[in-house]
Amino acid sequence: MEQRTVIVVGGGLAGPLASLFLARRGYTVELFERRGDPRREAVEGGRSINLTLAERGLHALRRLGLEEEVVRTLCTPLRGRAVHRPAGTAVMPYGRLEHEVLYAVSRAELTRYLLGVAAAEQGVRLHFHQQCDELDRDTAAATFLDVRTGERRRWRAGFVVGADGVYSAVRRQMQASRYVDFAQYYVPWRYKELTIAAGSGFDRNALHVWPRGERMMFAIPNRDGSFNGVCVLPEDGPDSFATLHTPDAVRAFFERDFADAVPHLPDLEAEFLGRPEAAFPTVKTSAWRHRDRVVLIGDACHGVIPFYGQGMNAAFEDCVILDEHLARYPDREAAFEAYERTRRPDTDALADLCVQNFTELRDTVQRPRVAAAKQVALLANRVLGDRAMPLYTMVSHSTIPYADCVRRARRQERVARLLGADLAIGAVAATMVARDRLRAVRPRLAALARPARRPAASPASAASPAARPARLSVAAAAAAPAAAGKGESRDTRAAA
Numbered sequence: 001m002e003q004r005t006v007i008v009v010g011g012g013l014a015g016p017l018a019s020l021f022l023a024r025r026g027y028t029v030e031l032f033e034r035r036g037d038p039r040r041e042a043v044e045g046g047r048s049i050n051l052t053l054a055e056r057g058l059h060a061l062r063r064l065g066l067e068e069e070v071v072r073t074l075c076t077p078l079r080g081r082a083v084h085r086p087a088g089t090a091v092m093p094y095g096r097l098e099h100e101v102l103y104a105v106s107r108a109e110l111t112r113y114l115l116g117v118a119a120a121e122q123g124v125r126l127h128f129h130q131q132c133d134e135l136d137r138d139t140a141a142a143t144f145l146d147v148r149t150g151e152r153r154r155w156r157a158g159f160v161v162g163a164d165g166v167y168s169a170v171r172r173q174m175q176a177s178r179y180v181d182f183a184q185y186y187v188p189w190r191y192k193e194l195t196i197a198a199g200s201g202f203d204r205n206a207l208h209v210w211p212r213g214e215r216m217m218f219a220i221p222n223r224d225g226s227f228n229g230v231c232v233l234p235e236d237g238p239d240s241f242a243t244l245h246t247p248d249a250v251r252a253f254f255e256r257d258f259a260d261a262v263p264h265l266p267d268l269e270a271e272f273l274g275r276p277e278a279a280f281p282t283v284k285t286s287a288w289r290h291r292d293r294v295v296l297i298g299d300a301c302h303g304v305i306p307f308y309g310q311g312m313n314a315a316f317e318d319c320v321i322l323d324e325h326l327a328r329y330p331d332r333e334a335a336f337e338a339y340e341r342t343r344r345p346d347t348d349a350l351a352d353l354c355v356q357n358f359t360e361l362r363d364t365v366q367r368p369r370v371a372a373a374k375q376v377a378l379l380a381n382r383v384l385g386d387r388a389m390p391l392y393t394m395v396s397h398s399t400i401p402y403a404d405c406v407r408r409a410r411r412q413e414r415v416a417r418l419l420g421a422d423l424a425i426g427a428v429a430a431t432m433v434a435r436d437r438l439r440a441v442r443p444r445l446a447a448l449a450r451p452a453r454r455p456a457a458s459p460a461s462a463a464s465p466a467a468r469p470a471r472l473s474v475a476a477a478a479a480a481p482a483a484a485g486k487g488e489s490r491d492t493r494a495a496a
């Protein structure tokens with residue numbers, strides 16, 4: 001009986017999902033979470049973060065018959081990335097096909113939902129306020145401290161699943177006094193959450209990014225029209241969390257770098273100065289398991305930084321892969337061994353992709369060449385189909401193993417270079433630069449045109465060009481690129 005019982009440590013995102021897979025494979029599951037039950041207690045402020053759910057996560061939910069309900073009741077579809085640059089905002093589509101979208105979901109709502117489904121599942125019991133502080137890896141016995149009463153209790157099972165996040169206590173105890181490869185490192189940036197109020201007018205079906213080189217902000221929509229913003233700054237130096245200490249300094253910094261967001265950040269100073277700042281750890285490690293007694297999933301074995309929007313998706317995919325191996329191998333130790341051997345190269349590759357994408361999101365995405373390369377890649381995908389799938393498409397809209405995505409993307413790049421893709425990218429980039437320059441001079445052209453048309457204009461109307469958009473567009477149209485007059489709004493345009 002004990003052999004068919006599993007202790008799952010961690011009731012975040014991966015824990016409840018793994019419990020469902022295990023229960024449906026006939027195990028009795030005891031899930032322990034050190035925090036309170038989020039279905040009954042408020043979530044810690046400044047730590048609610050919205051997430052993007054992509055194909056790997058959806059696939060795991062689909063396996064359990066939950067995808068349709070999650071998407072319908074909890075999610076907002078995101079069709080692309082809206083890049084806010086000083087010159088204007090451009091939307092880069094996430095894919096070329098209708099279903100190639102991401103879904104925004106609130107971490108708190110998804111956790112509550114998954115815990116609710118797990119609680120209703122036969123064979124799953126949930127225990128809250130229970131912190132794992134001791135593990136006997138040879139006997140799969142774990143001791144939990146009740147953080148409210150201080151009482152400690154030991155539980156024993158067939159095996160333990162460590163789903164207790166990037167600072168996993170299960171991992172620490174399982175790896176103690178063993179020769180393991182372990183690397184934990186931090187990019188030198190920190191983040192805080194900020195709230196963008198409903199009614200901002202920002203596209204609710206896009207993930208918004210403000211790339212500013214060393215600094216950035218991104219925002220993911222809530223279902224009520226507000227956005228969960230995340231401000232990412234260097235850990236120290238000018239304009240960092242270490243130096244922006246006063247309301248005036250915060251406002252001046254935002255007015256300079258994120259001006260179009262400022263009117264929609266009603267509690268900017270209070271949130272910026274009052275909310276906790278957090279770091280971005282990456283964890284890579286060997287030894288995801290111990291014999292047939294302990295196994296790790298999710299951030300506990302592969303913490304990645306969030307700039308590919310894949311941490312949760314990878315954690316959900318772990319649950320599918322572990323489940324498949326448990327089905328394939330009657331010997332549990334063999335199942336755990338195969339799970340680690342096949343999965344670890346993929347999550348190591350993901351960790352590197354996430355760091356690369358951080359550079360893209362905060363910096364290079366604003367470069368015309370990067371936007372142009374994305375357009376050309378999507379075009380090639382349209383013409384050649386699966387033979388030219390962009391890396392982003394493979395990672396976000398497929399379940400191709402991450403390491404294979406990287407290998408395929410490199411191969412495709414080599415072929416594309418031979419076929420002259422660099423020339424195409426250069427041409428598209430040049431067009432984009434020309435378009436931006438024309439946009440920049442448009443107001444000046446309009447200003448030049450104005451006195452000639454209306455020599456007697458009053459100071460008030462002259463100071464308010466937005467009051468006469470029709471005249472401005474007449475003046476600008478002569479110089480505007482082909483895209484002008486296609487019904488686009490002031491500064492929002494699909495880049496591809």
Ligand SMILES: Cc1cc2nc3c(=O)[nH]c(=O)nc-3n(C[C@H](O)[C@H](O)[C@H](O)COP(=O)(O)OP(=O)(O)OC[C@H]3O[C@@H](n4cnc5c(N)ncnc54)[C@H](O)[C@@H]3O)c2cc1C
Pocket residue numbers: 009010011012013014015032033034035049050051052053130131132133163164165166167168169170191230297298299300304306308309310311312313314315
């Ligand atoms: C700013 C930010 C944005 C992100 N955006 C995305 C995104 O858009 N898409 C995406 O896919 N991923 C995203 N991620 C990553 C994602 O949040 C994680 O990969 C995901 O939460 C991992 O799930 P997990 O269950 O492994 O760990 P967690 O969600 O961290 O859950 C671990 C749980 O274990 C509990 N616990 C810890 N220690 C113990 C203990 N000793 N005893 C008992 N319980 C314990 C914790 O309280 C927690 O509830 C983002 C992360 C951050 C920080």
